[in-house]
Amino acid sequence: MHHIRERLKRLLDGIEGVELISEAEDGPQAVELIERKQPDLVLLDIQVPGLDGFGVIEALEKPPPGERSLSRSANISRVRGAA
DSSP states (O other), X not given: OHHXXXXXXXXXXXXXXXXXXXXXXXXXXXHHHHHHHOOSOOOOOSSOSSXXXXXXXXXXXXXXXXXXXXXXXSSXXXXXXXX
């Protein structure tokens, strides 16, 4: 799993205006970091220890206005908040 994260970081590093501000090792840590840092964009894995990506979204105290999230894995595709 870490090799995917490293590859994604390299891809994002090449995009002007994109700054990686944090990484989480599990769902509860992701919730804490998102609430504290208030990022513009969050990339979540569906299968993360402690609390899956959907659980992280649901656990956020103040989801952004008009929140939309797109999730993809080998066996699940789901769009939330889409009209």
